[in-house]
Structures are given as C-alpha cells and as structure tokens.
Amino acid sequence: MRDPISAQATVARMALAAVSALAMASALSLPSPARASEPTESRDSDALLDEKAAPAELTERQSEAEAVRELKFKSVPAYKRLKRTEIAPLLREKLFERYDEAELDNMVLAYTQLGLLKPADGLLDQLVDAYVGELVAFYDQDEDTVYLIEDLPVPRAMQRIAELHELVHALQDQHLNLDSLPLEAKHDTDRANAALALVEGDATLATFDYAVEHARLSLGDALRIALATSQPDPAMPYLFRREMHFVYFDGLELARALHNVGGWEALNKAFADPPASTEQVLHFRQKYLDERDEPTPVTVPDCSAVIGEGWVLVADDVLGELYTQVLFRRHLSFLRAGRPSRGWDGDRLHLYRSGQGDGADCVLVWRSVWDSERDATEFENAYRKVLARKLRSLHGGGAITESAADNGQGRIVATATRAAVVLVDKCEALVVEAPSVDTARAVAGHVLAASRHADEQTPDKEPEDR
DSSP: OOOOSSHHHHHHHHOTTHHHHHHHHHHTTOSOOOOTTSOOSOOOTTSSOOTTOOHHHHHHHHHHHHHHHTOOOSSOOEEEEEOHHHHHHHHHHHHHHHOOHHHHHHHHHHHHHHTSSOOOTTHHHHHHHHHHTTOSEEEETTTTEEEEEOSOOSOHHHHHHHHHHHHHHHHHHHHHOGGGSOTTOTTOHHHHHHHHHHHHHHHHHHHHHHHHHHHOOOHHHHHHHHHHHOOOOTTSOHHHHHHHHIIIIIHHHHHHHHHHHHHHHHHHHHHHSOOSSHHHHHTHIIIIISSOOOOOOOOOOOOHHHHOTTEEEEEEEOOHHHHHHHHHHHHSOHHHHHHHHHTEEEEEEEEEEETTOOGGGEEEEEEEEESSHHHHHHHHHHHHHHHHHHHHHHSOOOOOEEEEOTTSSEEEEEOSSOEEEEEEETTEEEEEEESSHHHHHHHHHHHHHHHHHHHHHSOOOOOOOO
C-alpha cells in the first residue's frame, strides 16, 4: 500500500473502495447501502462474505476487472480476510512503519497553526476509527494483496463492487508501475494528492463502467447517485472530507476526460506522466490536457538560527491549490473562498518548533507564488481575514492591531501573544507567524533576502494578463 505524505491521506489510501462501493451499490438498484458501522435489519444468507467464499467467485471478479479496465492480470493477487476488529490495528501498524509519532504530531500541528484543522486531541485515532467505519475492502500494494473485510453488515453486492475496485488497483500496480508515482512525496502533499487523484479516478471510472453495464444507467445518472449517497462522515474534519472528494470525484472527472480523448490507453499513458499538482486536476482542461501549467518550485531558507537557539524545522510541505482552497472555505464563505486560491502557482510551508511547546511556541513560514500580481493581492486580502479569525480562536483572542509592513507592501497583524507579517511582492506572497512582532519581522527579512539572492540567479517571472 502507498501512503501519501500526510497521515490522513495515508489512511485514506487504505480505504480505496469506501466511497465508490457505497455509491455503486445504490447505482445497481440494491437495497439502500448501509455504512459498515451501521446495522442492517436483516441478513440474507449471502449478505455477508462467507469465510469459505468460493475461489470461482473471486476468479469471476478478476475477469470482470480485466474486462472493464482492458488489462490482463500478470499474476493472481493474493487474498486475505480481516475481521472488523483487526482493521484499526493494521492501519496503525502500516502507518507507523513509515512515520514516527513526532512526525505525525508535527504535521497535524502545522495544519492546525495554518488553520486547515481545528485543535483536537487524538485526531489520528478519530481518523482511523472513521475510516474503519467506511472500509469494505482494500488493496495492499506492498504485498500485492486484496484484503476482504469479514462480518460486515452490508449487502454482498456492495462487497462485489468493492472487490472489483480493489482488483483494478491490482491491475494498475502490475501494468502501470504505481511505485513510479509520487504517492510518497514526503515533502509535497500537493503532488502526492494529484497522483492519488489519477489512481483513484481511474479505478472509480472502471467501477462506474461496471455499474453502468450491469444497471444500464447513464454515467451521468450513476455520478449523481454517487454524489448523493457517498458522503464521508460529517464528523470528519472538512480537510479530510474534501480530500476524499477530490481524489475520487475530481479524479474521476480527470479520468473521464482522458478516456474521452483516447480510451483506456490515454489513461495508461497518463500514469507515465501524471498531474504534478492539484491545480492541474482541478483545472484539468486548461492546465493539464490543453497546455501544462507546471507548478513553480518554491524554496524557503532554514530560519531556525534567525528565530533563536533551540528552534528546529519540524514540518516542510507543499500545500497546493486544494489545501489553499480548503483553508479559505473553512474560514470564509464558499462564494468568497474560491477566487483567492485559483491563481496558485506554487508554495512551500515550514513550521519551526521550540522543544515540545504548544502552538504559541511555533513559527510558521508560508511562501507562495501566484499567476499574477492581482492573484497575489487577492490571496493577501483573503489571508488577512483568515488570520484575524485564527488569532481569536487559536491564540486567546485579545485586541488585534494592524499596521503597515516595513516595505509598505503588506501588513503586520498582532495580538499580545502572537504576530504575523503578510507581504506581497509582485507575484509572490509571504506569511510569517511567530510569538512576537520582532521575530516575525526578522524571519520575513531573512526569507526576502534569500529570495532576492535567488532571483538574481534566475529570470523574472512574467505576470500574466488576467
């Protein structure tokens, strides 16, 4: 199994069939599909996957997956059965094979400080529990194994669809080299999410084709049913719900567009040249299919020495248009949130921490590049509104003061315990949040000086006419 950079995406990657299986069970005119965590009123003799399920049935599912995806298995994947009580321990085991607890804590802290998440204790446990409630089956890429979940109170037909979805992932693995995709881009969540959207969009399209063939529905009807019946647990943080929707349904739209252009062969080729950013998936016609708009690499210098002794860099990531969109949607109205994220062209986020202090002892640096000066200014204006909300909710509120930044191109926003510098220079934006105004100013000056030095080595970016 692959696990993208962030912990929640790692768990989501193991829940490959959860969304599409719920939707397709409905599309096939089955009884109303219950989530795995909900009881059903009755159980037919074939409602649950029999512990002695005939190999012939799984062989039939393999043939169906081969037919719908137009690929042949090079070897038969292994099958393992799990009881529901065994899922959570396995998820945690796989997760901690690649991340230690400090890494996960620091990533959650970075997202919380930025405003993507609300402060919460035991967030990882909550996520694991939520995904356990959704899982029907999943494919483990490392072991070339499809895991089948036993004792689930869901219709057998729903499990068949989940099995097919996972077998499509096995076909992808054998033919399209999933190891070549940046699904483990440890410091680029955006690139990992974009690649994951291709993987899941491809498998979801195959699952939809299977449902359409068996239920004689139009793809549009099946999609409408899916959207109406496959919403993640509303108690799950919005960041993770939007991420799941992105990889399955925005990924599906990308897969449909590629398939319309050149069938499954076009999708096969896309695995060798996947989208490099969530921007390319969200705007696939203009930024991926017609002409590539590659993300601009953004660097942030190490600021730990500028901040002071004992400070260390604990998180380093690229958030992308998707997470920027989520940030503004969390804090602004949906109508006002879309525009400030659309001009994204690249970013990098750093989080510095002193010891194991709380959020007040963190320094956040977020540098971004935008398609035009107008886009950068719109980002600045929107982020200042987000900042005011964060200062009230995360850092004890109190009076908020605002003044012009030293260079006159941005603002300093501060309370008694927290300060932020928000600067814009042409198509670039810089956010620094720190325990004091002096620290925020010092870090911002260090980043700008490094940026000017780098600009001397490379040509200027030409602003776009908007």
